Amino acid sequence: xxxxxxxxxxxxxxxxxxxxxxxxxxxxxxxxxxxxxxxxxxxxxxxxxxxxxxxxxxxxxxxxxxxxxxxxx
Numbered sequence: 001x002x003x004x005x006x007x008x009x010x011x012x013x014x015x016x017x018x019x020x021x022x023x024x025x026x027x028x029x030x031x032x033x034x035x036x037x038x039x040x041x042x043x044x045x046x047x048x049x050x051x052x053x054x055x056x057x058x059x060x061x062x063x064x065x066x067x068x069x070x071x072x073x
Contacts (some may be wrong), residue, residue: 005066006042011057025056 001046012022019037023030036043036053042065051062057063 002067002069004042005034005068006039007064007066008039008053011059011063012037015057016039017057022053022056026052 009041012018019030020034022028023033026033036045053064054060
């Protein structure tokens, strides 16, 4: 079975976005952003948070997630 990979760290790096800046744009705590950013697997987040991430980073949900097929497939 494949896996969903969370790419927030990559998207933030591409946009030179810091935890603090993103947190301010989303009205969130920088520690919460850090936890989201450091997750390898897609975290359980609500649609509103995902929409805020997309707005702040000027991206789509497809930019933030990646499907990685199982190596046995």
